[in-house]
Amino acid sequence: MNGPKLRVLQIDLTERRVGVLPADGLEHYLGGIGLAAKLFAGLVDVQAAPLDAHQPVVLAGGALAAFFPMCTKGVAVFRSPLTGGWGESYAGMRLALALRLAGWDAIVITGRADRPVYLSIGPHGVRFKSAAALWGLDCEEAGRLLRQLEPGRGFRSCLRIGPAGEKGVAFASVNVDTYRHFGRLGLGAVLGAKNLKAIVIYGDRDYPVPQPKQYREIYDQIYRQAVRTDVMEKYHALGTSVNVSVLSELGALPTRNLQQSTFEAAERISGRAFAEGSLVRKVACAGCPVGCIHIGLRRRQFAPGYEYESVALSYDHELIYALGSLLGMSSPEKVYDLIEAVELYGLDAISAGVLLAWLTEAQQNGLLREEDLGCWLEFDRVEGYLKVLENLVEQPSELYALLAQGLARAVERLGGKEYALCLGGHEMAGYHTGPANLLGLAVGARHSHLDNAGYAIDQKASKNGWDSARMVHEIMAEEKWRNVLNCLCICLFAREVYTPAVVQKALAAVGIERTGEELMALGEEIFQLKNRLRSQLGYSSERLYFAPRYFATPALGRQIDPAQLQEMLELYRQQAGV
Amino acid sequence: MPKVLTAPGMKKCIGCYSCMLACARTTQGSLSPQKAALAIRTVGGLQSRLVADICRACPDAPCAQACRCGALVPRSGGGVKFNPALCLGCRDCVEACIVQVIKFDEVKNRPIVCIQCGTCTRYCPHGVLLMEERA
Numbered sequence: 013m014n015g016p017k018l019r020v021l022q023i024d025l026t027e028r029r030v031g032v033l034p035a036d037g038l039e040h041y042l043g044g045i046g047l048a049a050k051l052f053a054g055l056v057d058v059q060a061a062p063l064d065a066h067q068p069v070v071l072a073g074g075a076l077a078a079f080f081p082m083c084t085k086g087v088a089v090f091r092s093p094l095t096g097g098w099g100e101s102y103a104g105m106r107l108a109l110a111l112r113l114a115g116w117d118a119i120v121i122t123g124r125a126d127r128p129v130y131l132s133i134g135p136h137g138v139r140f141k142s143a144a145a146l147w148g149l150d151c152e153e154a155g156r157l158l159r160q161l162e163p164g165r166g167f168r169s170c171l172r173i174g175p176a177g178e179k180g181v182a183f184a185s186v187n188v189d190t191y192r193h194f195g196r197l198g199l200g201a202v203l204g205a206k207n208l209k210a211i212v213i214y215g216d217r218d219y220p221v222p223q224p225k226q227y228r229e230i231y232d233q234i235y236r237q238a239v240r241t242d243v244m245e246k247y248h249a250l251g252t253s254v255n256v257s258v259l260s261e262l263g264a265l266p267t268r269n270l271q272q273s274t275f276e277a278a279e280r281i282s283g284r285a286f287a288e289g290s291l292v293r294k295v296a297c298a299g300c301p302v303g304c305i306h307i308g309l310r311r312r313q314f315a316p317g318y319e320y321e322s323v324a325l326s327y328d329h330e331l332i333y334a335l336g337s338l339l340g341m342s343s344p345e346k347v348y349d350l351i352e353a354v355e356l357y358g359l360d361a362i363s364a365g366v367l368l369a370w371l372t373e374a375q376q377n378g379l380l381r382e383e384d385l386g387c388w389l390e391f392d393r394v395e396g397y398l399k400v401l402e403n404l405v406e407q408p409s410e411l412y413a414l415l416a417q418g419l420a421r422a423v424e425r426l427g428g429k430e431y432a433l434c435l436g437g438h439e440m441a442g443y444h445t446g447p448a449n450l451l452g453l454a455v456g457a458r459h460s461h462l463d464n465a466g467y468a469i470d471q472k473a474s475k476n477g478w479d480s481a482r483m484v485h486e487i488m489a490e491e492k493w494r495n496v497l498n499c500l501c502i503c504l505f506a507r508e509v510y511t512p513a514v515v516q517k518a519l520a521a522v523g524i525e526r527t528g529e530e531l532m533a534l535g536e537e538i539f540q541l542k543n544r545l546r547s548q549l550g551y552s553s554e555r556l557y558f559a560p561r562y563f564a565t566p567a568l569g570r571q572i573d574p575a576q577l578q579e580m581l582e583l584y585r586q587q588a589g590v
Numbered sequence: 591m592p593k594v595l596t597a598p599g600m601k602k603c604i605g606c607y608s609c610m611l612a613c614a615r616t617t618q619g620s621l622s623p624q625k626a627a628l629a630i631r632t633v634g635g636l637q638s639r640l641v642a643d644i645c646r647a648c649p650d651a652p653c654a655q656a657c658r659c660g661a662l663v664p665r666s667g668g669g670v671k672f673n674p675a676l677c678l679g680c681r682d683c684v685e686a687c688i689v690q691v692i693k694f695d696e697v698k699n700r701p702i703v704c705i706q707c708g709t710c711t712r713y714c715p716h717g718v719l720l721m722e723e724r725a
Binding site: 072079105109112113155156159160165166167189190191216217218219220221224227228231235238239293294295296297298299300301302303325 | 595601604605606607608611615619620621622624625629630631632634635636640687697713715716
């Protein structure tokens with residue numbers, strides 16, 4: 013059985029028209045990235061720029077969304093203004109549930125509104141509402157007003173951009189329900205170019221339990237694994253921030269723009285330091301009993317005497333890396349101040365941190381002067397970084413307008429490419445583990461550590477003595493299987509729980525029969541589909557550039573061999589056909 | 591003494607909705623947490639605290655008093671028993687609920703009433719919800 017009919021909502025902002033997009037024959041993809049990629053393929057204009065009004069944005073949920081624990085993600089597909097290529101990003105919190113309750117498997121948005129609007133997508137259909145009062149507001153204040161303006165409390169999802177998206181910063185993010193984001197590859201700028209400040213999704217659609225006994229058995233099995241075993245322990249204990257000190261000890265924590273891979277202050281900004289000093293609560297995405305979202309309290313004196321303000325911010329490894337170790341930050345308070353800024357502006361934290369780290373070194377090298385940036389940057393000092401973030405949004409000079417296009421474009425004009433931590437035009441995530449990480453970031457569909465977990469493959473290779481061929485094999489296999497998990501929009505933290513057998517059983521419990529072979533074939537098909545789309549959008553593995561910095565700084569205690577990386581790249585090209 | 595639902599640990603709540611999902615699927619045969627007889631919600635967005643709207647198991651249940659078709663009858667120890675076969679869908683119980691936690695299923699034309707079964711507590715990962723004997 014192929015699965016239930018898919019329902020796709022189409023919204024044209026230019027004409028202010030809505031309708032149901034025929035999705036016959038797409039049931040095969042189950043939803044998520046498969047469905048979104050296929051819809052995107054049919055609508056994208058490969059000749060037009062990423063911020064062109066015609067370019068589509070596709071949001072999709074998965075076939076198991078809200079039906080099983082940890083099936084909590086929504087996916088967005090778009091043409092990335094950062095890389096010019098394939099844009100794919102995931103967000104949790106209430107989004108998957110809201111899409112489910114609104115009754116849509118996917119939402120396709122095209123066109124550009126003639127003035128700022130937000131979309132209210134509910135049981136009544138779609139309302140185009142003026143965002144005149146919201147335009148210019150930061151993510152927090154926009155969210156507060158939308159909560160006040162829109163119904164569906166507790167079950168709605170509220171996506172909004174900040175000033176960075178409005179001003180076209182190529183790595184602007186979309187805030188999803190305060191603590192989650194479509195962070196990477198610039199969806200915020202795409203929405204900004206469409207004059208679309210926000211999207212609120214809610215509904216009241218009901219779904220009967222299909223086969224109660226079968227459903228209960230597999231639900232309980234998954235729930236027990238999540239709650240009563242240690243499979244998910246890493247995520248609900250210290251959270252991903254546990255990696256900070258672990259990676260530093262291993263010699264794999266990018267520090268001071270990757271001038272080092274160990275950080276002498278790692279313990280001071282470790283997951284334990286954050287938890288013991290400032291963790292106030294944990295929250296979960298709707299339908300996930302794990303609760304991996306760690307919320308810390310930044311308490312700050314704003315005037316002499318006992319004048320304090322405080323803000324609750326979520327933190328995790330990637331934030332502490334990009335706005336912490338990579339900038340040499342020696343205290344959680346400093347990291348929090350930068351997290352708060354990127355949250356309010358609506359910027360991708362990783363891309364912002366990597367850019368700030370490069371700017372710091374560029375100034376130290378004399379490539380940029382103090383008057384160029386309007387401030388002097390030093391590792392471990394917050395003030396200059398806050399000023400640069402503000403200017404990236406405001407873009408008071410040509411230099412800042414260039415920097416707002418992302419690091420890869422900036423170094424093409426300014427130089428300093430040899431220590432710019434980009435791969436495929438995307439700023440690197442918080443691991444420096446070896447060749448599999450570098451290759452994984454370079455060839456992965458979105459140049460993200462989440463494409464294929466090359467960082468984990470490096471660590472396994474180191475323990476098990478894997479050669480280049482084995483590492484390449486693992487990278488490809490992982491990316492293909494993740495395509496399946498991403499069709500279902502299962503949180504990748506739960507990948508150990510959702511084995512192929514469990515996925516099959518969960519699908520069967522909601523009436524979708526798939527063999528293990530069919531699932532693997534689906535992963536392969538999406539891998540090929542994405543590669544074709546990426547090529548059409550300009551990606552070529554032959555144009556990849558690996559900055560010398562990656563080879564100069566030890567990874568897991570040893571230098572990465574450029575020849576080995578090249579060998580792995582060739583193997584990958586042959587096997588993936590790209 | 592029968593036990594009744596309490597939410598003594600809301601400060602520990604992570605907002606995962608597992609309780610609502612368990613209630614909805616078990617008592618209503620629905621996969622939608624909106625069909626649950628309890629609601630976990632924020633008061634002012636996710637930066638605020640989470641609260642639980644639950645049946646308070648009133649000793650002299652106003653909902654049962656308001657029910658004139660015999661579908662809701664007081665339960666020993668607090669709360670009510672619900673017999674859907676007798677329900678006419680008049681919504682008097684919804685209006686009578688002092689804490690406004692009785693929802694109404696428009697399709698089935700009957701209220702969604704907490705029957706103090708405790709299913710929700712078994713799916714609460716942090717022991718936020720409990721079934722407790724009333725002091």
